[in-house]
Amino acid sequence: MQTELAAPRLSFPDLARVASVGLRTRRVRAGLSALGIAIGVAAIVAVLGLSASSQAGLLAEIDRLGTNLLTVTNGQTLFGQTAELPLAAPGMIRRVGPVTQMQYTGSTSMNAYRSQLIPAVNTNGLSVQAASLGLSRAVGTSLAHGRYLNPATAKEPVAVLGAQAAGLLGIDRIYPGERIWLGRTPKAGMWFYLTGILKPAVLAPEIDDSVLVGFPAARRYLGVDGHPTEIYVRSITNQTAAVQSVLAATVNPEAPNEVDVSQPSATLTARADAQGALNSLFLGLGAVSLLVGAVGVANIMLIGVLERRSEIGLRRSLGATKGQIRTQFLAEAILLALLGGAVGVAAGVISTVVYAHLKHWTAVIPATAWAGGLAAAIFIGATAGLLPAIRAARLSPTEALRTV
Amino acid sequence: MISEAPTLETMQLPSSARIPVLELEDVSKTYGTNPPVPALQGVSFSVAASELVAVVGPSGSGKSTLLYLMGTLERPTSGRVWLTGLDVAEMEDRELATVRATRIGFVFQQFFLAEHSSLLDNVADGLLYAGVSANDRREQAADALAAVGLGERVKSRPPQLSGGERQRVAIARALVGAPAIVLADEPTGNLDSATGEQIMALIEELNGKGATIVVVTHERTTADRCPRRIQLLDGQVISDTVA
Numbered sequence: 001m002q003t004e005l006a007a008p009r010l011s012f013p014d015l016a017r018v019a020s021v022g023l024r025t026r027r028v029r030a031g032l033s034a035l036g037i038a039i040g041v042a043a044i045v046a047v048l049g050l051s052a053s054s055q056a057g058l059l060a061e062i063d064r065l066g067t068n069l070l071t072v073t074n075g076q077t078l079f080g081q082t083a084e085l086p087l088a089a090p091g092m093i094r095r096v097g098p099v100t101q102m103q104y105t106g107s108t109s110m111n112a113y114r115s116q117l118i119p120a121v122n123t124n125g126l127s128v129q130a131a132s133l134g135l136s137r138a139v140g141t142s143l144a145h146g147r148y149l150n151p152a153t154a155k156e157p158v159a160v161l162g163a164q165a166a167g168l169l170g171i172d173r174i175y176p177g178e179r180i181w182l183g184r185t186p187k188a189g190m191w192f193y194l195t196g197i198l199k200p201a202v203l204a205p206e207i208d209d210s211v212l213v214g215f216p217a218a219r220r221y222l223g224v225d226g227h228p229t230e231i232y233v234r235s236i237t238n239q240t241a242a243v244q245s246v247l248a249a250t251v252n253p254e255a256p257n258e259v260d261v262s263q264p265s266a267t268l269t270a271r272a273d274a275q276g277a278l279n280s281l282f283l284g285l286g287a288v289s290l291l292v293g294a295v296g297v298a299n300i301m302l303i304g305v306l307e308r309r310s311e312i313g314l315r316r317s318l319g320a321t322k323g324q325i326r327t328q329f330l331a332e333a334i335l336l337a338l339l340g341g342a343v344g345v346a347a348g349v350i351s352t353v354v355y356a357h358l359k360h361w362t363a364v365i366p367a368t369a370w371a372g373g374l375a376a377a378i379f380i381g382a383t384a385g386l387l388p389a390i391r392a393a394r395l396s397p398t399e400a401l402r403t404v
Numbered sequence: 405m406i407s408e409a410p411t412l413e414t415m416q417l418p419s420s421a422r423i424p425v426l427e428l429e430d431v432s433k434t435y436g437t438n439p440p441v442p443a444l445q446g447v448s449f450s451v452a453a454s455e456l457v458a459v460v461g462p463s464g465s466g467k468s469t470l471l472y473l474m475g476t477l478e479r480p481t482s483g484r485v486w487l488t489g490l491d492v493a494e495m496e497d498r499e500l501a502t503v504r505a506t507r508i509g510f511v512f513q514q515f516f517l518a519e520h521s522s523l524l525d526n527v528a529d530g531l532l533y534a535g536v537s538a539n540d541r542r543e544q545a546a547d548a549l550a551a552v553g554l555g556e557r558v559k560s561r562p563p564q565l566s567g568g569e570r571q572r573v574a575i576a577r578a579l580v581g582a583p584a585i586v587l588a589d590e591p592t593g594n595l596d597s598a599t600g601e602q603i604m605a606l607i608e609e610l611n612g613k614g615a616t617i618v619v620v621t622h623e624r625t626t627a628d629r630c631p632r633r634i635q636l637l638d639g640q641v642i643s644d645t646v647a
Contacts (some may be wrong), residue, residue, distance in 0.1 A: 005490075005499035025520050130480040164615025223642075316447045317477060319505020319533035321498045401512070402468075404540075 007321045019331035020309075022304050023339070030313035030336055033300040037292025037340030037380060038347065041373040043286035045348025050355055051279050057361030065140035066204050067265040068100075068240045072231040072251055075260040083258035085228045089251040090132075093231060096250055104228035105210070106130040108218060110189065110292040112159075112211040113181040114169050120185040124168040128182055129210045129229075131160075138232045139204040147173035148335035154214025157182075157221055160190040163200040163382065164208040168181025171197065182211065182222065190221060203264040204232065242278030256402035293340060294380040301333050301388035305395075312392055314402030326393035333385020334378055345370045406588060422592040424450040425585050425616050426474060431483035433469050443469040444639045447483070451585065453619060456611040459620045460627035461636030462535035468589065470636065475508055475587050476500045488584045494640045505533040509578030515570045517562040523549060523573050530577035541580075548576040548597065550586075551613075552606060568599035575606065586610075586617045592626050604629045 010018065018277055023030040040383070074083045103205045110128040111120075135291075136148050141163075148160055159180065161171060169180060174194055182187010192213060201207040218224040231251070234245040244263060248256040305312070318329075349365055356363035427450040435441045441534040444466045447644050451457055454480060461467050485492040492500065498511050504510075509530065517526050526582055527545035528538075536544070552572040562570055578586045578635060588607065592600030604619075604626055611617050619630060627633050635643040 005495065005502040007498045007502045007505070008533070011536065011538070014532060021518070021520075088596070096584075104499075310514070310516055311518075314500070314512075315533075316532060317475065317504060317508075317510045319501050319503075321501040321533075324501075324533065325496070398472045 018328050019335050022332050033296045034340030036296045040204045040286050040290030041341045042345025042347035045369045045373045046351045049281040049352030052364040052366045053356040056364045062265045062268050069235040070239040071262050073260045075258045086155045092250050092268045100237040101137040101138045101234035106232040107229045108222045110182050116186045126165050127210050129216045130224050131212040139201045139202040141199050144197045144199045149214045155216040157192045158195050160196045160212045162208040162210045196225040227345045294384045298384035305388045305392045309400040313397050316397035322393040326389045329389035329392045330385045334381035337377045337381025341374045345373050415549040425453050426451040427486040429484045431480045434481045454628050457618045457632045458627035458630035459634045465636040466639040468618045473551045507584040509586040511578045511591050513593040516573045519562050522559050530580040544580050548580040552576045564569040567595050588619045
């Protein structure tokens, strides 16, 4: 005689409407309790987004500058003394097939001063280097002001400043007749005229705090013997590794172990990867905020269940099963958290985009950031809503109806 | 066959052959164990289709307990309750919920309307758990509102209504979907006497159209308007009279 009395399931739109009752009728409260989750998700999305964007910015910069630059420097002899690169090294490197550019610098023992009146100790840590004529292009930088050395000025007492060197000397532009003092001390040396200031050289930061003069001038006025100390080699990109493997032996066949060969872009890439390590602190803070948000949601849902006893009683009398009441409150908690999560993702994305724009990076929001943020919000909502939902479902309908 | 909802044919049977919509047999309800508090003892009666019955008694006489037992919101400690032929004792919670969703309508003293929803949505929610599509719910809700005289105000919200109008909405919500029985718990309790009169007139009118209604009340004047009165005292039926 029993007929089929399976309780019909609520359709999704009905469930969504029922689940949003509490949020629609108590908006301020819902907004405040979603705020904690919003802040946590925003922090996580922004941290991941900013780190990805800055990484992408650095990698794009490296890409622009090229990964085919190799640097050859003088290493140490077996006895721990500074080795010298052979005078013939630049010529030997030029003969390696895939090498497209080869430029070099030679260090001097001179200091650079703004004038003769500067105390001798105030060297600013600047080095004076002899440089070949195509150096700026080979290391991927260009002139910020003025012009670079040319075959004529390379023979004369003329200098070009690296970006940082210019800053340290307090020089921000080039005008005719401008000069600096190069010498061992402000007493022993001579004036060099300035012709240009370089932009920062990302792949060769040692250029930035250097004062560059031509090799002929260095030999003539600064007593340089012409040995290169740093050689910059550009090769066909897909041959870079092969070139790197033969460089040491090419430069100094007699003692290849006294030659250091490195790829600056690889160092920078490693640095870009290492940047992520700093993020864990901020991610931890975001997680704490999410936890606080979860406690807030659980609290607000528990209060909601107490306040809405009559609604629960009415719904039971209208035919809602315990399961439907449980689902309603669980869905409400998830909806609340999801709302916070969505706001948080939006805030995180906006702050990333704005900051990346200011830094001239391409804004990158990793999928793990926004998807992870939303997933975390749903998980938090479900966890925080579970206990209140079970309580609501356990409430006896008559008890719920009586407490008014 | 017994369990099927009343159809036109069954409604037209002579009254002596009517199927009881609700039947209670020696029903007792005791709350708590230490000490046990008996709320109802040995209550038996049946309600036929299209009847209008008042359950009347002073406060503490077991009226509310009886209403909850009739409405399957509680189970009896002993005795049996049949609703449209279904034995309530044998049903699981989910099945009872479905019985409430499809066969019972409740009217409460406090109305219990959702203040932020329109009257139409409030009434349509009466069918929310009955497996009726949203469009059908709204259509039937509009008809039910028209039946209680609020057909023009489907878009209003409860705070814009007077107490009497709110109770009309609650009655429409109980009636929507034509349940086998409507259980009204002190439907005039929160209303002034004139408005209470109007609500009772509406209940009589709806009963006249075929609705089976049980009104639980402590007010004699309300009970006197019903053709059949079951009087409760200390959890026992002391009289069951038909006017």
